[in-house]
Amino acid sequence: MAAVAHEVPHGLEHATATGLDNRKLAIWTFIGSECLFFAALISNYLVNKGRSLVGPFPHEPWTSPSGEHFKPILEIPLVTLGTALLLFSSLFVVLALSGAQRGSRKALVGWLAATIACGVFFVGMQVYEFTHFVREGLTLKTNLFGASFFVLTGFHGTHVTIGVIWLVTLWILAARGKIPPSKSLNLEMAALYWHFVDVVWIVIFPVVYLIK
Amino acid sequence: MATRVQPQAPPPVSHGEKTGLWSWITTVDHKRIGILYGTTAFIFFLLGGIEALLIRIQLGSPENTFLSPERYNELFTMHGTTMIFLAIMPLSAMFFNFMIPLQIGARDVAFPRLNAFSYWVFLAGGLFLNSSWLFGLAPDTGWFGYANLTSTQYSPGLNVDFWMIGLQVLGIASLAAAVNFFVTIVNLRAPGMKLMRMPMFVWMSFITQVLLLLAFPVITVALFLLMFDRFFGTHFFVPSGGGDPILWQHLFWIFGHPEVYILILPAFGIISEVLPVFSRKPLFGYAAMVFSGVFIAFLGFGVWAHHMFATGMGPIADAFFALSTMLIAIPTGVKIFNWMGTMWGGSLQFRTPMYFAIGFIAMFIMGGLSGVMHASPPADLQQTDTYFVVAHFHYVLFGGSIFGITAGAYYWWPKMFGRMLNESLGKLHFWLMLIGFNLTFFPMHFVGLNGMPRRTYTYPKGLGFETLNQIETAGSFLLAVAFLVFLVNVFQAWRKPRNAPADPWNGATLEWSIPSPPQEFNFAEIPVVHGRDALWDMKRERRGPLPEPARVSGRGIHMPNPSYWPVVAAIGVLSVLLSLMFLSHFGPLGVVVAAGVLFLGVFKWAFEPAG
Amino acid sequence: MDAHVTTAPRHEHAHPTAMLYAKVGLVLFVLTALEVGLYEITYGEHVGSMASAIKPFFVPMLLLLSAAKFALVGMFYMHLKQDSKLFTGIFVFPLIIATIIIVSLMVLMAYHMAFARSG
Numbered sequence: 001m002a003a004v005a006h007e008v009p010h011g012l013e014h015a016t017a018t019g020l021d022n023r024k025l026a027i028w029t030f031i032g033s034e035c036l037f038f039a040a041l042i043s044n045y046l047v048n049k050g051r052s053l054v055g056p057f058p059h060e061p062w063t064s065p066s067g068e069h070f071k072p073i074l075e076i077p078l079v080t081l082g083t084a085l086l087l088f089s090s091l092f093v094v095l096a097l098s099g100a101q102r103g104s105r106k107a108l109v110g111w112l113a114a115t116i117a118c119g120v121f122f123v124g125m126q127v128y129e130f131t132h133f134v135r136e137g138l139t140l141k142t143n144l145f146g147a148s149f150f151v152l153t154g155f156h157g158t159h160v161t162i163g164v165i166w167l168v169t170l171w172i173l174a175a176r177g178k179i180p181p182s183k184s185l186n187l188e189m190a191a192l193y194w195h196f197v198d199v200v201w202i203v204i205f206p207v208v209y210l211i212k
Numbered sequence: 213m214a215t216r217v218q219p220q221a222p223p224p225v226s227h228g229e230k231t232g233l234w235s236w237i238t239t240v241d242h243k244r245i246g247i248l249y250g251t252t253a254f255i256f257f258l259l260g261g262i263e264a265l266l267i268r269i270q271l272g273s274p275e276n277t278f279l280s281p282e283r284y285n286e287l288f289t290m291h292g293t294t295m296i297f298l299a300i301m302p303l304s305a306m307f308f309n310f311m312i313p314l315q316i317g318a319r320d321v322a323f324p325r326l327n328a329f330s331y332w333v334f335l336a337g338g339l340f341l342n343s344s345w346l347f348g349l350a351p352d353t354g355w356f357g358y359a360n361l362t363s364t365q366y367s368p369g370l371n372v373d374f375w376m377i378g379l380q381v382l383g384i385a386s387l388a389a390a391v392n393f394f395v396t397i398v399n400l401r402a403p404g405m406k407l408m409r410m411p412m413f414v415w416m417s418f419i420t421q422v423l424l425l426l427a428f429p430v431i432t433v434a435l436f437l438l439m440f441d442r443f444f445g446t447h448f449f450v451p452s453g454g455g456d457p458i459l460w461q462h463l464f465w466i467f468g469h470p471e472v473y474i475l476i477l478p479a480f481g482i483i484s485e486v487l488p489v490f491s492r493k494p495l496f497g498y499a500a501m502v503f504s505g506v507f508i509a510f511l512g513f514g515v516w517a518h519h520m521f522a523t524g525m526g527p528i529a530d531a532f533f534a535l536s537t538m539l540i541a542i543p544t545g546v547k548i549f550n551w552m553g554t555m556w557g558g559s560l561q562f563r564t565p566m567y568f569a570i571g572f573i574a575m576f577i578m579g580g581l582s583g584v585m586h587a588s589p590p591a592d593l594q595q596t597d598t599y600f601v602v603a604h605f606h607y608v609l610f611g612g613s614i615f616g617i618t619a620g621a622y623y624w625w626p627k628m629f630g631r632m633l634n635e636s637l638g639k640l641h642f643w644l645m646l647i648g649f650n651l652t653f654f655p656m657h658f659v660g661l662n663g664m665p666r667r668t669y670t671y672p673k674g675l676g677f678e679t680l681n682q683i684e685t686a687g688s689f690l691l692a693v694a695f696l697v698f699l700v701n702v703f704q705a706w707r708k709p710r711n712a713p714a715d716p717w718n719g720a721t722l723e724w725s726i727p728s729p730p731q732e733f734n735f736a737e738i739p740v741v742h743g744r745d746a747l748w749d750m751k752r753e754r755r756g757p758l759p760e761p762a763r764v765s766g767r768g769i770h771m772p773n774p775s776y777w778p779v780v781a782a783i784g785v786l787s788v789l790l791s792l793m794f795l796s797h798f799g800p801l802g803v804v805v806a807a808g809v810l811f812l813g814v815f816k817w818a819f820e821p822a823g
Numbered sequence: 824m825d826a827h828v829t830t831a832p833r834h835e836h837a838h839p840t841a842m843l844y845a846k847v848g849l850v851l852f853v854l855t856a857l858e859v860g861l862y863e864i865t866y867g868e869h870v871g872s873m874a875s876a877i878k879p880f881f882v883p884m885l886l887l888l889s890a891a892k893f894a895l896v897g898m899f900y901m902h903l904k905q906d907s908k909l910f911t912g913i914f915v916f917p918l919i920i921a922t923i924i925i926v927s928l929m930v931l932m933a934y935h936m937a938f939a940r941s942g
Binding site for chain 3: 046199
């Protein structure tokens with residue numbers, strides 16, 4: 001009876017039953033689970049859509065009982081810009097990964113910086129949007145739209161922020177030459193997470209901003 | 213190429229196995245983590261049992277004043293929450309941890325430190341939840357926390373916050389473990405162990421991990437929405453702000469129904485291991501068992517509103533969920549027939565694990581029957597909120613999960629601890645448990661249908677509930693005696709020398725091919741598998757039993773280093789949620805500090821050499 | 824551009840080039856522009872005569888555009904097209920459950936709010 005000895009490795013791949021890396025499998029499994037997390041948040045948003053008792057409203061103007069006038073509160077142009085940048089950031093991170101896998105430190109560091117810049121801009125846009133809304137009279141407590149909007153986009157924004165921190169960590173490592181091709185899986189995992197966060201926004205953007 | 217290892221005289225302690233508290237705190241060994249889970253879970257199980265006994269004392273006579281209504285509410289809430297999240301799930305996790313790597317021929321799980329993290333987060337959550345007792349603020353709104361009783365308007369105290377934060381913490385533990393075991397089962401199987409050659413316990417556990425991954429995020433969101441309502445003034449479940457309490461019920465049960473399959477599938481897997489070994493016959497209908505398990509899991513996401521038949525969803529929704537619920541009885545029935553088919557014509561060995569396995573089948577059938585009765589909405593309108601439902605779920609969760617887990621305990625005890633549990637005490641345990649269990653829960657079918665409501669601290673005289681409640685209370689104390697017998701058994705076994713054979717039962721699966729208890733690296737040489745019931749297969753090839761495996765030095769086998777960063781990260785997780793709970797005390801700075809601890813733990817973990 | 828150096832034990836098919844990635848990026852941008860454009864002509868400041876004709880199809884068309892973007896990012900940026908089908912399964916199965924949950928909740932809560940709730 002033939003037997004094969006497997007030794008637990010020092011950080012690199014070893015033979016697995018599927019031939020796929022454990023960590024790549026793990027990040028996909030995590031992403032699958034996160035689909036349900038955002039599904040529940042999106043469900044909550046959709047169920048509460050149009051159910052707010054008072055304004056301000058996303059797409060309609062509103063006059064409060066005390067006579068205060070509110071414009072529709074969503075600002076599509078700014079968010080469209082953020083959406084486009086997030087999409088491009090997915091392109092940039094893929095180019096960074098390609099650079100890492102080829103061993104091109106310049107491409108890796110450069111494209112990763114571009115990715116991070118887009119991510120930071122997106123978070124910045126959201127912070128601006130949130131503070132603007134609060135100034136305009138929409139808070140978590142104001143109505144169901146405020147509650148659902150801030151919770152849904154807030155959790156998404158938190159995910160983006162965690163992604164940015166992850167990418168910045170990798171960027172620092174990359175700049176120091178610590179991401180050779182053999183370690184590109186570390187970036188691939190972060191990239192997959194980043195794409196997922198982008199894909200969630202691809203759903204949130206029309207649902208929240210474009211559908212009345 | 214095989215690693216040549218030299219057999220030596222058995223050392224008193226396995227090579228590399230350290231002793232002492234610090235070695236347990238920093239362990240990343242799946243076997244030790246399994247024992248940590250099991251010990252902790254068993255203590256919580258006893259705690260939940262005491263909570264049950266207190267409930268039964270109160271209900272033993274009508275208009276009793278042993279417990280105040282408030283205390284009663286806390287007790288049934290904590291009993292349910294403890295038994296589900298702190299007993300059954302982590303007891304199953306004990307077996308996932310100890311047995312899955314052994315059964316698939318691996319040296320450990322895919323992510324040993326993540327494994328340790330899961331345990332420490334579970335411990336943190338369980339301790340946090342139960343710390344509420346010390347403040348006299350135990351959760352008191354049911355294990356299901358229906359809105360808007362849980363709103364700050366109707367539950368202004370910290371009770372609900374303990375429950376909310378505690379469950380959130382526990383959810384993180386479960387999710388981390390689920391990712392780990394999913395990857396382990398997919399990727400770390402020994403050469404030749406195709407999916408359809410895996411032991412049935414591994415299959416059922418695999419399906420359980422998928423359910424965990426898909427169901428827990430939903431309750432995570434529900435708990436966050438409740439958190440925002442309670443801490444930040446949103447109105448998700450508050451009608452005056454436009455919210456709807458029914459949304460909570462939907463979100464909770466979308467999690468809650470898959471959760472009950474999470475509770476029972478591991479027991480199904482254990483029974484599917486025990487019955488073949490003690491019938492000396494392979495599991496009947498392996499493929500049907502796999503597919504019925506998969507079908508149950510998938511369909512389990514389509515039945516949740518059968519918990520809401522009394523909420524007025526309308527005839528179409530009622531009919532849909534009634535049909536899906538009745539449908540899910542079919543794959544369950546398939547399993548029961550296959551278990552019986554396994555025993556049919558087998559050479560039955562009536563040892564303690566087999567007693568509990570057969571008891572499981574009988575009790576689970578009874579629980580399943582009352583379950584199918586609930587599936588009819590008009591019938592359920594009579595049954596819901598009565599003791600009839602309490603009878604149902606105790607038959608499936610105690611008669612099912614606990615009997616199954618107990619079967620697993622007796623079956624795998626020699627492998628885990630190197631000692632055999634005493635047969636006579638085991639059988640005494642069984643009979644006391646079977647009789648005590650049925651005395652406690654069978655009468656509940658009758659008092660329930662006669663109108664005794666759930667979750668109510670007392671009942672008036674003269675409604676005809678007295679006698680049966682007395683019997684139920686007596687039965688519960690008999691159950692307590694049964695567990696005392698088990699403790700005696702465990703204690704007497706612990707005092708014996710650690711010399712159980714590797715394969716006391718003539719097992720079919722790989723865990724029985726290595727010493728009891730296994731050495732740190734599990735297998736001296738990773739086995740190559742050629743069929744189902746890999747070990748029976750190997751014995752067939754040899755035309756006889758395998759020799760008692762020697763303890764070897766394990767030189768040249770590199771195992772991961774121990775680490776304390778998972779503990780730090782676990783503390784970070786609890787701290788972050790606590791800082792939100794006490795935002796008014798510690799302010800945003802508290803959140804920042806807590807997040808800092810979490811990030812420190814995670815970063816140090818990430819950059820630590822895996823070893 | 825260059826051949827892809829893989830570190831996985833399994834060998835993968837011919838890897839997408841940077842040019843392909845850029846093209847996908849362009850398509851994503853165009854699809855987003857279409858989404859916003861569709862909104863503008865139906866409900867926005869540039870509402871035209873076609874608005875009322877489009878309205879019944881607005882949501883389905885928007886969802887289709889989003890689905891296309893979703894699929895493109897998944898297949899090309901997340902490499903699902905080239906990678907093992909196991910990853911596609913791990914992604915798609917939860918998405919199916921997610922869709923069931925979203926649709927069910929919308930239907931159930933809509934009925935509830937229309938008929939069952941008082942006021």
